[in-house]
Amino acid sequence: MTAPTTLPLRRAVPVLVVVLIADLMDLLDATIANLAGPSIRADLGGDETTLQWVLAAYTTTLAIGLVTSGRLGDILGRRRLFLAGMAGFTLASLACGLAPGVAWLITARAVQGLAGAVMIPQGFALIKVVFPPDRLRTALIPFGPIMGLGTVAGPILAGWLLHLDLFGSQWRAIFLVNVPIGVLTVVLGLFLLPKRAGEDSGLRVDLVGVAMLILASSLLIVPLVEGREHGWPAWSFAMIVAAVLVVVLFARWERRSVNPVLPPSLFARRSFVAGLVITGCFFASFTGFQLAVNLLLQLGLGWTPLNTGIALIPWAVGTAAAIGLSGAVLAERFGRGSMRAGLGIAAAGLLGLWWILDHAGEHLGAWTIAPALLVVGFGSGLVFVPSFDYILGDATVDEAGAGSGMLNAVQQFANAIGVAALGTVFFARAGTGGPADVVAATRLVVLVAAVLYVITLLLVGLLPKHIGTAEQTAGSTSR
Secondary structure, three states, rough: OOOOOOOOOHHHHHHHHHHHHHHHHHHHHHHHHHHHHHHHHHHHOOHHHHHHHHHHHHHHHHHHHHHHHHHHHHHHHHHHHHHHHHHHHHHHHHHHHHOOOHHHHHHHHHHHHHHHHHHHHHHHHHHHHOHHHHHHHHHHHHHHHHHHHHHHHHHHHHHHHHHHHHHHHHHHHHHHOHHHHHHHHHHHHHOOOOOOOOOOOOOOOOOHHHHHHHHHHHHHHHHHHHHHHHHHOOOHHHHHHHHHHHHHHHHHHHHOOOOOOOHHHHHHHHHHHHHHHHHHHHHHHHHHHHHHHEEEEEEHHOHHHHHHHHOOOHHHHHHHHHHHHHHHHHHHHHHHHHHHHHHHHHHHHHHHHHHHHHOOOOOOOHHHHHHHHHHHHHHHHHHHHHHHHHHHHOOOHHHHHHHHHHHHHHHHHHHHHHHHHHHHHHHHHHHOOHHHHHHHHHHHHHHHHHHHHHHHHHHHHHHOOOOOHHHHHHHHHHH
């Protein structure tokens, strides 16, 4: 294996900036179509599942590819795959913006997700290599805030772009805006990223394991999105059961594989395994709730995308404030305690929103829901930074690509499941009814999300009390 070489801070910091731009683009595109969904449907047509597939096509292919591409970066070169992924992401964004129909858009979103999957894991691995161990903890701090802010900023940015309607582009602007940013990032990456970053040409990819992951993911997402539309036929339940069986087979295969998709050492860490479970539960409820609120305000109450984005500002402000507080003080000092507090606060905010919806009904205003959204955002923001630290804080350089890929895969796959599952709950309750039915459907989704937050709070007890430190990281790297 080629020994990793750290860079002087004046060269390492620009690498961090390039990686953060890529991460932010990816996270924005995972959420930005939430708010643009009704506009897309009005322009291109399609049924209720169209909105779910526009979201799920991206997050599912992204999740499927993330695990494998992290390992590929360890073998083929992290700089090479990062630049290839960013170039593909930029071209796929252009294809989305030019889509003449629903099928084209969904296909382009799937390609965009795959390109993002090639790009994202390489970024964290590059950071792990270029920063000296005593500076690594500081370098990792921005990742949690970027993950949180990217998740909540998507709808606000989408509302602004839809309102501007640049050159009559309507919803297409939310994808076309990626093109100049992507081109700039590729150019910066060519000059700033190190050509060698601790790759190991002796590694190989387990194609059987990869095939199992793709099969399990497809078996799960398809029935969740299409099942309700077809009246939950027997095949939908059979596919879900088959997905679970394939996951079990994958786990057994990985234990015997010479070149496993995921390094077994990662799963020997309680913080990594428990952190992934908690992240999955958290993001599934977080994203599903976000979708329901967007559909309530636009489809149910007839608000414009801009007004919807403005109404979500308290949520974004609460999240940003909590992320800053958590990253600066709480995560390192209180560890899992800050996560418990955040999940409890967010669950209380969701119950408060449920009460407001129950009493205000169709007569909602932005100020009516602002306090509850602020509380939900603040509580959720307390979860982002410590969850990231627990999962990747003590990963070694050899594990960095696969570990980062797995974290992002779980997040995106949870997003897809949240959209599919809670979206199904929403449309099943709302049906083709009027605003009152949409409000009732949102109440139900909010209540389900609150329950999921409480379950996630209980799962936090599986984590160690303290987060891994940079010194631990350095020590595990040198062994």
